Amino acid sequence: MSSFRALLRTRADTRLSSVRSLPSSHFPKPSPQAISQCLRFNSSVSSPPAQDASPDSTPAVEDAKDLPDQDDSSSSSASEATGGYYPRLRQLSDEVLQSQKDVTALQGQILRLRKSLRTTQIVVEGGPFSIIKDWGFNPRKVEITHENDFLRVGQHKIPNVWLRDNCQCCSCVHGETKQRLLDIFSIPEDVSIRTCAEFKTFVEVTWSDGHHSRYDKDLLRAAAQNVKGRAVVRQGHPVRVVTWGSEIAKNKPKCPWLKPGGSMTGYKPNETDDDLILHVLRKIRRYGFCYIQDVPPTPKATKALLKRIAFIRETHYGGFYDFTADLAKADTAYTNIALPAHTDTTYFSDPAGLQAFHLLSHTDGEGGASLLVDGFKAAETLLEEDRDAYRVLATVNVHAHASGNAGISIQPYRGFPVLEHDVETGTLLRVRWNTSDRAAVELPLEDVGTWYAAARKFDAILKRAENEYWEQLRPGTVLIFDNWRVLHGRSEFTGKRRICGGYVNRDDWISRWKMLHFGKAEVLGRLASD
Ligand SMILES: C[N+](C)(C)CCCC[C@H](N)C(=O)O
Numbered sequence: 001m002s003s004f005r006a007l008l009r010t011r012a013d014t015r016l017s018s019v020r021s022l023p024s025s026h027f028p029k030p031s032p033q034a035i036s037q038c039l040r041f042n043s044s045v046s047s048p049p050a051q052d053a054s055p056d057s058t059p060a061v062e063d064a065k066d067l068p069d070q071d072d073s074s075s076s077s078a079s080e081a082t083g084g085y086y087p088r089l090r091q092l093s094d095e096v097l098q099s100q101k102d103v104t105a106l107q108g109q110i111l112r113l114r115k116s117l118r119t120t121q122i123v124v125e126g127g128p129f130s131i132i133k134d135w136g137f138n139p140r141k142v143e144i145t146h147e148n149d150f151l152r153v154g155q156h157k158i159p160n161v162w163l164r165d166n167c168q169c170c171s172c173v174h175g176e177t178k179q180r181l182l183d184i185f186s187i188p189e190d191v192s193i194r195t196c197a198e199f200k201t202f203v204e205v206t207w208s209d210g211h212h213s214r215y216d217k218d219l220l221r222a223a224a225q226n227v228k229g230r231a232v233v234r235q236g237h238p239v240r241v242v243t244w245g246s247e248i249a250k251n252k253p254k255c256p257w258l259k260p261g262g263s264m265t266g267y268k269p270n271e272t273d274d275d276l277i278l279h280v281l282r283k284i285r286r287y288g289f290c291y292i293q294d295v296p297p298t299p300k301a302t303k304a305l306l307k308r309i310a311f312i313r314e315t316h317y318g319g320f321y322d323f324t325a326d327l328a329k330a331d332t333a334y335t336n337i338a339l340p341a342h343t344d345t346t347y348f349s350d351p352a353g354l355q356a357f358h359l360l361s362h363t364d365g366e367g368g369a370s371l372l373v374d375g376f377k378a379a380e381t382l383l384e385e386d387r388d389a390y391r392v393l394a395t396v397n398v399h400a401h402a403s404g405n406a407g408i409s410i411q412p413y414r415g416f417p418v419l420e421h422d423v424e425t426g427t428l429l430r431v432r433w434n435t436s437d438r439a440a441v442e443l444p445l446e447d448v449g450t451w452y453a454a455a456r457k458f459d460a461i462l463k464r465a466e467n468e469y470w471e472q473l474r475p476g477t478v479l480i481f482d483n484w485r486v487l488h489g490r491s492e493f494t495g496k497r498r499i500c501g502g503y504v505n506r507d508d509w510i511s512r513w514k515m516l517h518f519g520k521a522e523v524l525g526r527l528a529s530d
């Protein structure tokens, strides 16, 4: 083997030898000519990116002194080697260099294509973006007919497998848990209807395998609803959304709470706790927030109120929180600085659904006013003023993190857009906006300016005076808001300010709302289609 190749082999072996100690005599010492040639060779090849510096890559000869000694006898073969091999090596390195340039050029093309694809996706004209404004829920009366071995609802032919899978009889559905007991995949795939009898509110079917089923007609009609109609109950869509700006201060959604002794103020004598909670949740569904007045200014009473909606969500801040500006938790909420309008827990895959604040006390100081902004209103405005910016915020994913507390760095399993839409109905479902906790913007680095430009427009809308509703919270009044819609913030403050409250999961409070609003029969009756 020529000493030049031996030299390269040496370098490779040297790297490998780091894991095994070979005597230095094992390595041929290169001639000064070979070294100088090799150094020139290396200096002519651009230093490979770090990832190329793998142990098995061509060893770079950084410095002759770090090469093992080599006797002169091999100098002639070294010069022979450089004469023989160097031009070829030089040619190979030029080819490698060119390939690297080609790869870089291709990567650029791929990124530009991806961007244009994203842009194409963003600029889908007439996108479904909309905000549910007024969505009464009224299943259409749809004719149900039986045709040979199929049921038809309106123009929809119902697949027998779906029908069989959604048999509601006590052997197919557990009476208490409402869970399916039936294993549809044990039923022959070609199961068909042998007989069908239609009654006023239900249809009775005898199957080819002898099983009997009864189907509530509303269940069949719900299944035949268009996609939008099906999300109404599942998403607990409101009867009517009212978007607002600063003028909401003149008409704040509020509900009186239980007076001491349990008498409910402002409610009909026979109303129950559930009616009270329904009033609160209905206002939250409609306006995105609600004040509950006459609540004893204690953590205990506040916690009891929240638990009557649903259980309180545990997070790295604890469950029920009671905080002041002492950095007890490593987050700026536990300071006295001003906080711009934001939504909380954008770093969770499933951000908190409801958030509650009950100002318990504020002594020896001032400030600390609370800010609320209707994210749906701001989105509506952006949609009207700059559809392209809206599309960017509706389609570019953004990551977030919570990393202040010891041993914690919470991030969602994927990025999410600032304006997130129901995939079925296309309606705006969630606003995620928190500049403090934001992490990566999911675009090629050279393209992130597109997102920042759109976000700047949204930020400016959020900060318009006509969209900001400022309120000084008071002990005895609990603020509960929809953290998927309403942004909150505060002005800076001095003195000692204490707030308690808690988070409630989205699914838990929507469950509570829809069971109170639609009723159990309606909700369970639509599970097969929602
Ligand atoms: C005090 N409390 C627990 C309500 C909030 C804690 C901080 C929330 C965080 N800055 C966020 O935006 O998610």
Ligand SMILES: O=C(O)CCC(=O)C(=O)O
Pocket (backbone or CB within 6 Å): 333, 339, 344, 357, 368, 369, 370, 488, 489, 490, 499
């Ligand atoms: O202190 C406040 O009024 C609000 C704090 C806050 O924004 C938060 O806890 O997320």
